[in-house]
Amino acid sequence: MGEVIVVTSGKGGVGKTTSTANMGTGLAAMGYKVALIDTDIGLRNLDVVLGLENRIVFDIVDVVNGNCRLRQALIKDKRFDGLHLLPAAQTKDKTAVTPDQMRDLCAELKNEFDYVIIDCPAGIEQGFRNAIAGAEKAVVVTTPEVSAVRDADRIIGLLEAAELREPKLIINRLRPKMVKQGDMMGIDDIIDILAVDLLGIIPEDEMIVITTNRGEAVVLDQHSRSGQAYRNIVRRILGEEVPIINLDESTGFFKKIKKIIGLG
Amino acid sequence: MANSYSVSGFGQDMAADLDDLVDEKTILVQRTLRSGQSIYYDGNVVILGDVNPGAEVTAKGNVIVMGSLRGVVHAGAGGDENAVVMAFHLQPTQLRIANHITRPPDNETVEADYPEMARIKGGVVTIEFFQTAGERQGKNI
Numbered sequence: 001m002g003e004v005i006v007v008t009s010g011k012g013g014v015g016k017t018t019s020t021a022n023m024g025t026g027l028a029a030m031g032y033k034v035a036l037i038d039t040d041i042g043l044r045n046l047d048v049v050l051g052l053e054n055r056i057v058f059d060i061v062d063v064v065n066g067n068c069r070l071r072q073a074l075i076k077d078k079r080f081d082g083l084h085l086l087p088a089a090q091t092k093d094k095t096a097v098t099p100d101q102m103r104d105l106c107a108e109l110k111n112e113f114d115y116v117i118i119d120c121p122a123g124i125e126q127g128f129r130n131a132i133a134g135a136e137k138a139v140v141v142t143t144p145e146v147s148a149v150r151d152a153d154r155i156i157g158l159l160e161a162a163e164l165r166e167p168k169l170i171i172n173r174l175r176p177k178m179v180k181q182g183d184m185m186g187i188d189d190i191i192d193i194l195a196v197d198l199l200g201i202i203p204e205d206e207m208i209v210i211t212t213n214r215g216e217a218v219v220l221d222q223h224s225r226s227g228q229a230y231r232n233i234v235r236r237i238l239g240e241e242v243p244i245i246n247l248d249e250s251t252g253f254f255k256k257i258k259k260i261i262g263l264g
Numbered sequence: 265m266a267n268s269y270s271v272s273g274f275g276q277d278m279a280a281d282l283d284d285l286v287d288e289k290t291i292l293v294q295r296t297l298r299s300g301q302s303i304y305y306d307g308n309v310v311i312l313g314d315v316n317p318g319a320e321v322t323a324k325g326n327v328i329v330m331g332s333l334r335g336v337v338h339a340g341a342g343g344d345e346n347a348v349v350m351a352f353h354l355q356p357t358q359l360r361i362a363n364h365i366t367r368p369p370d371n372e373t374v375e376a377d378y379p380e381m382a383r384i385k386g387g388v389v390t391i392e393f394f395q396t397a398g399e400r401q402g403k404n405i
Contacts, residue, residue, distance in 0.1 A: 042300055043300075044318075051370075053317070053357055054357045054358050054367035054368060055358075055367060056336075056358070057358075057365060078370065090299065090300050090318050090320075091300055091301070091302040091320055
């Protein structure tokens with residue numbers, strides 16, 4: 001019996017889809033069977049980020065309306081046989097699916113997959129209610145901005161009201177330098193407000209943009225810090241204790257020397 | 265419905281059984297289709313604009329795009345294997361004719377700078393340079 005996790009945020013553009021794609025790819029890379037569901041009907045993106053857009057024939061609305069079987073709508077990933085995507089419809093709207101239908105769908109997928117990860121749309125309306133309906137666990141994504149943290153707080157409240165307790169937090173696009181200078185909220189500031197467990201910190205990284213535009217996943221990139229951060233998140237989802245990477249660690253040549261001679 | 269067209273200058277009696285003249289239902293879409301927009305028509309569809317990624321055109325007949333076709337297109341949706349898709353820039357996300365579904369290869373980006381036409385030839389969807397009238401005199405398209 002698998003686990004159903006919803007990835008949500010309230011605010012748009014904070015990295016829900018990117019996080020969903022990377023967590024899913026990371027879990028699949030470790031040999032788990034993963035299904036990703038895009039519930040952002042009308043503004044679907046997960047298929048594009050995974051580079052699977054041109055394979056879509058049926059979507060989630062076709063499945064719930066009985067136009068096709070669930071198996072027919074699931075798209076197998078290019079790289080990992082264990083990774084599947086159930087795409088959203090693009091020419092319909094959020095009301096095309098109901099929370100009850102989502103619950104049934106998640107229950108069905110749970111039987112076959114180790115992890116079912118749901119990419120939630122921005123907002124708190126029906127799309128959000130659909131996305132959380134079948135979920136058992138929640139991951140909240142935020143960025144170190146007052147507006148994103150405010151929305152995350154609202155979302156955590158709504159999740160608790162829906163009996164999805166103890167959501168885990170991903171802080172995305174953190175810039176350690178700016179935090180040091182006092183120009184950006186730090187990890188502690190955000191945790192202070194939201195009072196939830198941290199699942200991971202993703203540093204701001206241009207590799208995210210590069211891989212996303214190519215339909216690849218940064219989690220597979222062995223050299224980037226954001227890839228490492230997502231790999232750590234994957235291990236934490238699997239129950240491992242992984243320390244949060246120290247982003248303050250400077251990579252500058254002189255700083256390294258200073259560290260070696262004990263001045264850093 | 266009575267035929268309301270007339271043709272002349274084709275030689276004797278050609279107008280009567282002119283194969284090149286198809287009198288079918290056709291609609292003209294005078295706009296660009298953007299992501300999330302879709303058109304379905306029980307005949308031919310001509311689009312005076314582009315079809316962007318995320319947009320869908322479905323027709324029981326032929327689809328002609330006088331612009332860039334980057335979205336999903338389905339011609340011959342009722343099962344007509346003779347249906348064609350034609351565009352000034354043919355770069356669809358996915359192209360379907362009758363019951364055939366095709367998509368561009370994963371690691372290939374060929375950008376043709378000329379009009380192309382897709383149709384079923386010998387059971388497979390083929391894409392070819394669309395030859396203008398002068399070059400295909402006497403040939404059936």
